[in-house]
Amino acid sequence: MTVRAESSSLLRSRLAAGTAFFVQGLLFISLTTRLPQVQEKWSLDELAVSGLLLMVVLLAGVGSVVAEVVAARSSSAVVVRVGLVVAAVGFAVLLVAPAFGVFVAGLAAYGLALGLVDASSNMQAVTVEHLYRRPILPSFHAFWTAGGILGTLVTLATSSVELGPALLPLLVLPLAALAAPFVRRDRLAESDATVDVPWRKIALLGIAMVLFYMVDTAATTWGPVYLGGTLDAPSGLTALATLPYLVATLLARAVGDRLVDRHGAVWLLRISGVVAALSLAVIVFAPSWVVAVVGFTVLGGAVATIAPLSFSAAGAIAGGEDADTAGERIDKIDQVVARFNQFNYVGALLGAVLTGAVGSDNLRLGFAVPMILILGIIPLAAQFAIIRRRGVAAGSH
Incomplete structure (x- = not known):
């Protein structure tokens, strides 16, 4: 294969994985931004909604485990396509459900698909990054954020549209993504050799993931409540806790690849x-909701690269520091990424539960928890030295 053909093939694989991230962000944020409609349609109180969200998170964890098993027997390309189909079916069912039980079944299917696509899309991203031999994970997560922004804008533009069949056109994108040229296992050499994975190092990276998703979930779940309930923001503007946060996250992830390439992941995460x-x-x-919006915006940019760099570092450890032999360990990389993805849901639960529980009387106290805990990223940053910079040997920075 010529250099130009190889480069073109890599770009297609990169865009394919990015498409999976984009669709995942679009569907997830489209659902969470319509939770008030869900609550109203099925006459649910806050406790019932929390229970449904807990079900989704737990089933997403199951989906991530299933992704590991299926990817080991076939490939992550198969898993991501299966996940997209299940997500589309589950989303369609919850939209057109004639009864609450059917709605719950659709939501459960979507929760399982959430884990399947989360794990497999990150497997794809880590694999493509190894083929590129330089850090590009932040740009993949930027696709997710872009999908989330589109989902938010669609919700704002269709706020008067009831939860139902009118929203089915959203499913065109996940079905179209099935045709994307996801990277196949035969692109990489395989080896039957048993490889020991340093799980202790990966667990330290997982703590960074937990810290990120704790902050991220606190901001996106409780931010609008904080603006409206504690700081008396106008009801139509409480979404400003989320939208600027996502926009800042997108911008930071868009330039994250270059920042890592220039300064290294350790430096970037300490600053973060x-x-x-x-x-x-x-x-x-x-003192006011306007100042809080500024804080949420800066926060989005600050934490944006923690999750993608965590996946990148975990993949680097699993694949070995020698990029030339990383392809021989693709099975182990997929296994590590699938298990590593579980930290995502631990952080999401902590962000939702800790912030809400501590801030049950005053959300200022609730947000003080992640304010203190996020400082843990600073000592953990040293674990990210394995991430390769273009032209710099792994671990040398």
């Missing part, structure tokens, strides 16, 4: 920890 803590302090002590 400091800025994130300061922006959360702005949120906690905000």
